[in-house]
Amino acid sequence: MRGLLAGILAFGMYFLVQAVVFHSVQVSRRALVLAGLWLGGLPVYVWFYTWLPDDRSVWPAPLVAPSDVTTLFSGGLLYFFLFMGYAQFFYMAESSVGVRTMIELASEPEKGLTLEELTKRYHYDWMLDRRLRRLVHAGYLIEEMGYYRTTARGRLAAAVLKWCKRLLRLGPGG
């Protein structure tokens, strides 16, 4: 339990800190801040692990794990997985078109919206431009005289995605 509890406590601390940071500062490099804060939380995880008592002095036998490398690793893995799960939620809130659609529909709870009315509420240029800028910044695309083309990394990512789509029969997607 020591490793798992340390992982949960460290993630709880991370969650609070990132919430305070994003609430008080307008962050532009969100991925960097999210990942940076998580990395900064690793020593906090180790501190929680050393601070918590040995399982044998607290928990009944079925819940006792020896204080060894495997337990330390398991707690660290939990801290990592909780972060990944939260990152998924964060980006769903930040970028998901589906989420934005539900929020737009919530503004007209009684009569709802048609596809045409919904389309007028979006700025497609802005949506597209935001994604293109991110892809350029992440090194997947290059902009040349108004045209966008893939870098070697972008070509690899496109090929992997296309292969996975074909393997799982997912259609063009997007």
Place this chain on the structure above:
Amino acid sequence: MLKGLILACAGFALFLIIHVPLFRLQLSEFRFRTMVRLALVLGVLLLTVHRATPSDLWVLPSAYTRAGWAIDLLNGLMVFTFLFVGYSMFYFLIDRGFSGRIMIEIEASPLRRLRPDEIAARYSLEMVLQRRLNELLGIGRITAINGRYCNTSKGRWSAVMFAFVKKFLQLGEGG
């Protein structure tokens, strides 16, 4: 603790292997539901195998078998769950990722380069929104009556929750 980790990784590997032919055979739109059901079945299998096998799995050194059965099982189930959640992220990236679609469209173009308006022409806003609306209809977040879309109670709750998160974390209007 090692037994739980090994069984979790083996269970997830089994999930990866089984879901491919399932997806290739399935014509239904509800693929994610299939993924969740498969993971649940394998989770129960993991639990059963964990209880039915010795703590050393016949091969592990005794140094790795000193953890209590409950904590080992809990750890294994958590690792299995989070591996599934992680893979779901990847799945949604492949299936719905807008940025991935942009790169694929650029690669598929004759000169392997596109202007934003050319990308928009190949994948219009109407197409993006219609796909999302169909997905939201499929998972019961919205209803469609005479061409008008409305949130269901589930959809209203999601909208309120995400609107709060967006506002609190200053994430902008997004989408």
